[in-house]
Amino acid sequence: xxxxxxxxxxxxxxxxxxxxxxxxxxxxxxxxxxxxxxxxxxxxxxxxxxxxxxxxxxxxxxxxxxxxxxxxxxxxxxxxxxxxxxxxxxxxxxxxxxxxxxxxxxxxxxxxxxxxxxxxxxxxxxxxxxxxxxxxxxxxxxxxxxxxxxxxxxxxxxxxxxxxxxxxxxxxxxxxxxxxxxxxxxxxxxxxxxxxxxxxxxxxxxxxxxxxxxxxxxxxxxxxxxxxxxxxxxxxxxxxxxxxxxxxxxxxxxxxxxxxxxxxxxxxxxxxxxxxxxxxxxxxxxxxxxxxxxxxxxxxxxxxxxxxxxxxxxxxxxxxxxxxxxxxxxxxxxxxxxxxxxxxxxxxxxxxxxxxxxxxxxxxxxxxxxxxxxxxxxxxxxxxxxxxxxxxxxxxxxxxxxxxxxxxxxxxxxxxxxxxxxxxxxxxxxx
Ligand SMILES: Cc1ncc(COP(=O)(O)O)c(C=O)c1O
Numbered sequence: 001x002x003x004x005x006x007x008x009x010x011x012x013x014x015x016x017x018x019x020x021x022x023x024x025x026x027x028x029x030x031x032x033x034x035x036x037x038x039x040x041x042x043x044x045x046x047x048x049x050x051x052x053x054x055x056x057x058x059x060x061x062x063x064x065x066x067x068x069x070x071x072x073x074x075x076x077x078x079x080x081x082x083x084x085x086x087x088x089x090x091x092x093x094x095x096x097x098x099x100x101x102x103x104x105x106x107x108x109x110x111x112x113x114x115x116x117x118x119x120x121x122x123x124x125x126x127x128x129x130x131x132x133x134x135x136x137x138x139x140x141x142x143x144x145x146x147x148x149x150x151x152x153x154x155x156x157x158x159x160x161x162x163x164x165x166x167x168x169x170x171x172x173x174x175x176x177x178x179x180x181x182x183x184x185x186x187x188x189x190x191x192x193x194x195x196x197x198x199x200x201x202x203x204x205x206x207x208x209x210x211x212x213x214x215x216x217x218x219x220x221x222x223x224x225x226x227x228x229x230x231x232x233x234x235x236x237x238x239x240x241x242x243x244x245x246x247x248x249x250x251x252x253x254x255x256x257x258x259x260x261x262x263x264x265x266x267x268x269x270x271x272x273x274x275x276x277x278x279x280x281x282x283x284x285x286x287x288x289x290x291x292x293x294x295x296x297x298x299x300x301x302x303x304x305x306x307x308x309x310x311x312x313x314x315x316x317x318x319x320x321x322x323x324x325x326x327x328x329x330x331x332x333x334x335x336x337x338x339x340x341x342x343x344x345x346x347x348x349x350x351x352x353x354x355x356x357x358x359x360x361x362x363x364x365x366x367x368x369x370x371x372x373x374x375x376x377x378x379x380x381x382x383x384x385x386x387x388x389x390x391x392x393x394x395x396x397x398x399x400x401x402x403x404x405x406x407x408x409x410x411x412x413x414x415x416x417x418x419x420x421x422x423x424x425x426x427x428x429x430x431x
Pocket of ligand 1: 044183244256257
């Protein structure tokens with residue numbers, strides 16, 4: 001062993017792809033933020049306490065008692081065939097029709113992100129992502145040494161003209177664009193949703209240019225108004241790989257998600273999955289399958305929707321009442337998140353230690369970009385704390401922003417510590 005350091009003697013031995021794998025420097029701060037006196041508007045943890053826990057416990061126990069030899073055994077690399085059929089019912093809610101053979105069950109949709117990237121991307125291949133984008137996906141793209149390029153969003157999500165322009169620019173640089181990664185519904189972290197016309201135009205561009213769309217849709221059923229938005233995949237089964245998840249509609253701890261892909265891609269994904277994990281957990285899959293078969297899951301999704309709607313309202317009302325002038329935020333119609341932009345001159349990451357001292361936590365915007373954008377923004381999650389805690393959190397946060405503004409007015413904005421670092425791995429509960 002040569003080189004290395006006292007802290008990690010293997011540091012010179014790691015593969016190039018491991019260089020981009022670093023723990024976020026805000027991770028340590030969040031260890032403090034998980035103390036009960038801190039109102040955390042940081043984490044994207046679903047409120048699993050609202051599940052019928054006794055029924056789930058009974059399901060899990062019954063499975064081991066009555067089908068132990070099956071649930072405790074290895075299973076198929078593609079996932080349980082009954083569950084794959086049930087996933088079709090779930091996807092029908094967003095307009096998707098498919099065959100159980102088109103579905104591959106994964107260990108959360110996070111694993112599907114990994115498999116798709118593994119199958120499609122060589123180092124240096126370009127992945128176009130929204131600005132901002134889901135930090136867990138950026139981590140995957142980084143791990144496979146992709147060239148990640150952000151594309152502008154507005155209040156209706158990814159901007160088609162900006163997408164067109166990015167494809168032209170990147171190709172003029174001699175690079176290959178492999179995927180357009182998008183979260184069309186109730187975006188994490190931006191809190192916005194693409195309308196039908198937006199989706200149509202994005203699909204049209206992808207088709208014209210021959211680029212795969214990776215459609216990530218964990219929040220699609222958690223809209224607060226009307227029917228769930230129609231998935232892009234519902235209108236094209238060849239151009240899109242669609243990712244779904246039971247993390248937000250049942251339980252994130254079960255780690256059951258899925259991908260739906262064109263036939264050839266799906267075969268590759270299964271082979272990649274087998275080499276990564278052999279097969280997804282039979283126990284977790286059959287727990288989900290039994291739950292879907294025996295519990296009123298649509299009613300439960302409605303319970304979650306109502307709960308998150310109430311919390312969204314608490315957040316938006318208190319932001320409206322309390323935030324200093326010059327602060328803006330998105331108004332999510334579903335999902336877990338609102339994206340807040342601070343008044344000119346303030347830096348959300350520099351402000352975070354002061355917010356945590358004031359007993360409120362959020363995720364600074366820079367974590368959702370690879371190129372240093374986002375310093376004036378932050379993500380607030382309303383999924384976990386109850387409405388009163390959310391109001392208290394916003395009250396504390398507005399106090400912190402006001403005192404930052406006073407400091408900026410007194411000393412100028414030079415005191416702000418600018419930090420253009422890309423996304424490093426935050427703790428999983430912050431994703
Ligand atoms: C946009 C997005 N994609 C994927 C995931 C991963 O979800 P899963 O728990 O299914 O791995 C998350 C989790 O927060 C997410 O927000």
